[in-house]
Amino acid sequence: MNVYQGKSVFGGIAIGHLCVYQKGEQQVTRQKIEDVEAEVKRFQVAREAAQAQLGELYDKAVKEVGEANAAIFEMHQMLLEDEDYQDSVENIIRTQQVNAEYATAVTSDHFSSMFAEMDDDYMKERAADIRDISERVIANLNGENKSKVVTDEPVIILADDLAPSETVQLEKDKVLSFVTVHGSVNSHTAILARTMGIPALVSTEMExxxxxxxxxxxxxxxxxxxxxxxxxxxxEKMKTLKKEEEEKKELLQTFKNKESITLDGKRVLTYANIGNVKDLALVLQNGAEGIGLFRSEFLYLESETYPTEEEQFEVYKKVAETMAGKRVIIRTLDIGADKQADYFELAKEENPAMGVRAIRICLTRPEIFKTQLRALFRASAYGNIAIMYPMITSLSEIAQIKEIVEEVKAELDADGVPYGTPEQGIMIETPAAATISDLLAKEVDFFSIGTNDLTQYTLAIDRQNQSLDAFFDAHHIAVLRMIYQTVQNAHKAGIWCGICGELGADSDLTELFLAMGIDELSVSPGRLLTIRRLICETDSSANKEEILKKWL
Structure with missing residues (x-):
């Protein structure tokens, strides 16, 4: 027996035979050509074919993993459209009088090296994307299809690495798991694997x-x-563990339609976080009591221009109607930092996580904000919609929001358009907001704690910088104390307080959150039943002081 260690992308146990995935390396040689314009044309035909293939992959990914996770293939199409990339290939063909395969390979090396040397981890990931699209173009030039797994029985895929396009082409019923020698836990491939629910390892130390x-x-x-x-x-041990996991999954299903009530009778709402309408099936499948975070920015990220009021209204209305009276908390657009849409034309910033983003965009571009608010208020007539404002740091921001909201309501009244009375709350995701939460609580209907950014800003650590993983502590006492302070201040003011960040799904902290008196936990749909089971099996009042003392 040989044992190898890697980094886990998605949990679970898979037992089966290995299938070594060979990419089929593209053999590229430098060849002298006479007709450079014909060669340029040959490159463009291959590039256009690659665009069409990526379009098919996008459609397949949308069906299997949702629009948000399929966006990688739109990004690949954009990279293929990049003028600098095309100009580089064509320039090499013309000036060196070489074949398109060689020119594409050289361009790939140049661009991927450029991205790999950047400080920003997100940009470093683009190096793999450049190599992937270039391999696709070269395969088309050679008249070859990219490798696919062909197997009669489900297998464990073993590969050096897998590009997103290769991952999404895997037939899920034929893949038990995949293991790669290289790759990052934050790569697009890893994200797709988690969404598809395939047990997976990356950076595995094996030959x-x-x-x-x-x-x-x-x-x-x-x-x-x-x-x-x-x-x-x-x-035998692994088979036992696998059987136990399957039994746990079956047990969790018994909690699907249960209310989340602790042993001592405290009701804690279990909501789901989603990015688009296609995720609603997962919400209903896991018996969510509502939606605690609908990330409206995906409407903007998936569009080539600002989504209209009508387009937004239809989406919000559909979510409200589908949830049939259950609360749906829609966060106003949180564009900026790592979520960029070119048409916003945001200036390049040295520190975008602390720059123009979220509510700061809304308050400095009120025409965009008012369009979204009109759509939200109109949709609130069709269900239980609540509106949540992100990145709040001051009372003056809330005052400005209220002023704009009143303008929107006056416009709707003047137009004779019906609307509801949605709750309006804020995200507590900055140390400033947590510190003055006693003052903020008097101005809003609810709090939802965004632990991802709250942790990032409290510890002064970029949560996307992998080189700082050793310093990043999601359980840091400073973060937990801010959460407790926020919950206490919310309750003193008579409003409810929930958590919609990643910590909400951290089962190690569920007991602590219950001791704190948290009213709602909003997690990814796949984690919902696990958290509900823990709530139902916990006495929130037992050993409360000891639990608080242990953590805080």
Missing amino acids: LTQDLDGKLAVVDGNHGTIYVDPDAETM
Whole structure:
């Protein structure tokens, strides 16, 4: 038996035979050509074919993993449209009189190296995207199809690395798991794997050799381990764990339609976080009591221009109607930082996480804000919609929001357009907001704590910078104290307080949040039943002081 360690992308246990995935390296040689314009044309035909292929991949991904996760293929199409990329290939063909395959490969090397050397981790990830689109163009130039897994039985895919396009082409019913020698836990491929629910490891410390093909293996996604040719004892242990996991999943289903009530009778709402309408099926499938965070910015990120009032209204109305009276909290646009839309024409910033983003855009571009608010208020007539404002730091921001809201309501009244009376709350995701939460609580209907940014700003650590992982502590006492302070101040003012950040799904903290008196936990749909089970099995008043003392 050989045991290898990697980084877990998605948990679970898979038992099956290995299938070594060979990309089929593109053999590129430098060739002298006579007709440079014909060669340029050949490149453009191959590039256009790649665009069409990416369009098909996008459609497939939308059906399997939703629009937000399929956006990578739109990004690849944009990279192929990039004039600098095209100009580089064409210039090499013309000036060096070489074949399109060679010119594309050289351009790929130049651009991917440029991205790889950047300080920003997000931009570093683009190096892999450049290589992927270039491989696709070269394959088209060579008249070859990109490699696919062909198998009669479900297998564990073993590869050096997998591009997003390769991941989404995997037939889910034929893939038990995938393990890669390289790759990042924050890559698009990893995100797709998590969404597809495939147990997966990346950065696995093993040598990829063809003799591994067909061998029996076990992937333990919970501990980031793969066992090749497992011995009888290990196999028996893994089979037991796998059976226990399946039983847990069945047990969780019994909590699907239960209310989330602690043993001592405290009701805690369990809501779901979603990015678009296509996620509603997962919300209903997991029995969410409402939607605690609808990320409206995806309407903007998935559009080539500002979505109209009517387009937004139809989306918000559909969500409200589908949830049939259950509360739907829609966050106003949170564009900026790592979520960029070119048509906003935001200036380049040295520190975008602390720059022009979220409510700061809304208050400095009120015409965009009012369009969204009109759509939200109109949709509130069709269900239980609540509106949530992100990145609040002061009372003056709330005053400005209220002024704009009154203008919107006056416009709707003048037009004779019906609207409801949605709750209006704010996200507590800055230390400033947490510190003055006693003052803010008097001005709004509810709080929702965004723990991702609250942790980032409190610890002064960029949460996307992998090199700082050793310093990043989501359980830091300063963060937990701010959460507790916020909950206390909300309750003193008579409003409710929830959590919609990643910590809400952290089962290690559920008991603490209940001791704090949290009213609502909003998590990804897949984590909802696990959190509900913990709530139903916990006495929130038992050992309350000891729990608080332990953590705070």
